[in-house]
Amino acid sequence: MTFSVHSKPEYLQAYQATEADWNDWSWQLRKSFKSEEDFKKVFTLSNQEQNAFRQTQDIFNIRSTPYYAALAGKSPHDPIRKILMPHENELKDLQPSQLDPLGEKKLSNNPVERVIHRYSDRALFLVTDICSVYCRYCTRKHFTGADQAFIKQDQYEKAIDYFKKATGLREVILSGGDPLTLSDTHLDRVLTDLRKIEHIEIIRIGTRMPVVAPMRVTDNLVKIIRKAKPVFMMTHFNHPREVTHEASVSLEKLVDHGIPVMNQMVLLNGVNNHPAIVQALSRRLLYLRVKPYYMFQCDPSPGTDYLRTSIDDSLQIQRELWGHLSGLAMPTLSVDIPHGGGKTYYTPQFEISADAQSRKYVGWDGVQSEYFNPAPEQIIKPIDVEDYLPEWEALKSAKLI
């Protein structure tokens, strides 16, 4: 089941636009709503929202494609509206310590500009700071939306040079900003240059474009991405209402062209923090062959307290989902430890006791049982392990440079 873009006719009229305009992603970017006046063309703003526009615009950019704004409902409490519309509560918790919740600005994690390298085998490449929607909960408010756009030529060359020298790297994740706001020419150049580096096996593209401007997934785009395979698309759907007919067409186009798609959602207070909503999103995505991958705890970036759930709430959601969603449909609950501590994962606790011989459990539906360990002397190594040890040792000893 997909949802419709219910306010589309209203929007076409407000902009005197045609269907062809609407289905052109560059039109969606050009006509983005950026100001109170833009939003007022199609929204009746509450007093709170009007105040928020005036007070928050210097704190974090405001932007939405007409397509994404057309998904929002009339109530100020509408989930999509909460994602895209500024709120007075953003002014309440602006501690500087929250400006960089993942420690990405730490010098030790920034070997060259626009590259974040915290794990030996993978690095982030911030190819642009532009997004077509500025989500109010964004983790990277310290970087996104400053209108620096595509990385400058000298920064780009230094970044590619760094990736060549960092021979322990296996994955590069294009992020930002949203890499799919780049032109086809820019994106093709980045993917082609990375693919020429032999030790980089996997490229990931983190993007919200299939959610906020699905018409971006054109035939030419999938051709460019496919050429650089293996490339994984990491989408960012947060709510089942984002899975529209248009979004579904874009996802199926990616998958039909052999591009694996995984989804990373963020649990958000009053938006999707209920198991009924998470299951609806996960099942709709899985049906479209998109793997629900992560269910992230919202990072404490400035002005996001009102949108964050507590870890206890998130654990409760996960616990209720367990047993009702298959492993394929179940996203992993993950928390980024603040200040650069890296990711940690949660699973519900089913073990009730453990000793050397066995472990006892109570399953999700109350079944109690015991797992007996084999005798320690029976544990042997696989006969062909030597074939894989050099590769394993190289991965373990790969250093950040």
Ligand code: SF4
């Ligand atoms: S698309 Fe991603 S990077 Fe851009 S504002 Fe939203 S969460 Fe932040």
